[in-house]
Amino acid sequence: MTETSTQTSRPLLVAVIGAGGRMGSEAVRAVEEADGMTLVGAYGSGDDLGDLGGADVAIELTVPDASPGNVAHCVERGVHVVVGTTGWDAERLEALRGRLADAPPSRSGSGVGVLVAPNFAIGALLMMSFAAKAAPFFESVEVIELHHPAKVDAPSGTAARTAAMIGAARSEAGCAPVPDATTHDPDGARGARVDGVNVHSVRLRGLTAHQEVLLGNAGEMLTLRHDSFDRSSFMPGVLAAVRAVADHPGVTVGLEHYLGIA
Ligand SMILES: NC(=O)c1ccc[n+]([C@@H]2O[C@H](COP(=O)([O-])OP(=O)(O)OC[C@H]3O[C@@H](n4cnc5c(N)ncnc54)[C@H](O)[C@@H]3O)[C@@H](O)[C@H]2O)c1
Numbered sequence: 001m002t003e004t005s006t007q008t009s010r011p012l013l014v015a016v017i018g019a020g021g022r023m024g025s026e027a028v029r030a031v032e033e034a035d036g037m038t039l040v041g042a043y044g045s046g047d048d049l050g051d052l053g054g055a056d057v058a059i060e061l062t063v064p065d066a067s068p069g070n071v072a073h074c075v076e077r078g079v080h081v082v083v084g085t086t087g088w089d090a091e092r093l094e095a096l097r098g099r100l101a102d103a104p105p106s107r108s109g110s111g112v113g114v115l116v117a118p119n120f121a122i123g124a125l126l127m128m129s130f131a132a133k134a135a136p137f138f139e140s141v142e143v144i145e146l147h148h149p150a151k152v153d154a155p156s157g158t159a160a161r162t163a164a165m166i167g168a169a170r171s172e173a174g175c176a177p178v179p180d181a182t183t184h185d186p187d188g189a190r191g192a193r194v195d196g197v198n199v200h201s202v203r204l205r206g207l208t209a210h211q212e213v214l215l216g217n218a219g220e221m222l223t224l225r226h227d228s229f230d231r232s233s234f235m236p237g238v239l240a241a242v243r244a245v246a247d248h249p250g251v252t253v254g255l256e257h258y259l260g261i262a
């Protein structure tokens with residue numbers, strides 16, 4: 001005779017760090033409304049994170065200067081982290097990997113997982129993936145990111161990651177550098193240069209988060225554009241990351257690796 005179990009798994013306990021911010025407040029609401037999740041902590045600037053309310057997973061949405069310290073606090077207590085804060089350059093990621101190597105296991109006994117996700121919007125992840133796929137087939141490629149004027153970092157984390165993905169794809173394919181005759185640019189009008197890709201940052205009242213990737217060949221241009229009109233666009237990705245992070249021990253950069261987009 002087969003026994004049927006009536007036992008249900010317990011809810012995932014979630015804390016939000018940066019809970020008073022634009023993204024943090026949206027994340028608090030999303031967690032409160034999500035099936036199978038319970039919000040156990042909501043922390044702002046100056047709050048003692050303590051034991052994070054016993055959370056299994058923390059969502060970190062603060063500012064670039066505070067993020068590494070917050071993530072270290074979580075990791076040292078065996079709490080998985082979903083990081084949406086930008087500014088995680090190669091040096092910070094390397095330090096985090098070192099920290100994880102010395103970290104205790106998570107409360108369930110597995111290795112702690114940290115996801116560093118420059119963008120949680122599904123459309124943005126696809127746009128970045130399409131851009132990397134297309135980039136070796138074009139002579140020229142440039143990235144234009146456009147955001148609300150309260151954003152503190154430039155270029156955006158999404159643009160930096162897109163440029164890195166494009167740069168890697170082009171270098172793997174043996175592409176020549178993009179053609180550019182500029183020899184005189186005293187004011188930096190050609191933008192930032194990230195992994196061989198020019199990136200332009202626009203800050204404009206009325207915008208939320210937008211990006212275009214322009215790819216050019218003689219006589220043709222392909223434009224890939226993504227628009228987040230509202231921060232609700234990020235929440236399905238945030239919740240998917242919270243549900244999956246414990247299954248991915250170590251540091252993962254990019255939600256696409258959890259979703260089969262990469
Ligand atoms: N990954 C994504 O999809 C995505 C989407 C939007 C924004 N972001 C990033 O998320 C971050 C937050 O963006 P935002 O628009 O919500 O900014 P925000 O300025 O509205 O919010 C940041 C919040 O963090 C708080 N804070 C600062 N230091 C803190 C600390 N040490 N501990 C706890 N809280 C602290 C601030 O008081 C503020 O409430 C930025 O880095 C932004 O680039 C990522």
Ligand SMILES: O=C(O)C1=N[C@H](C(=O)O)CCC1
Nearest residue numbers: 086118119151156157158209
């Ligand atoms: O509003 C922001 O700030 C955003 N930050 C991320 C980035 O820097 O790419 C994602 C888009 C919105």
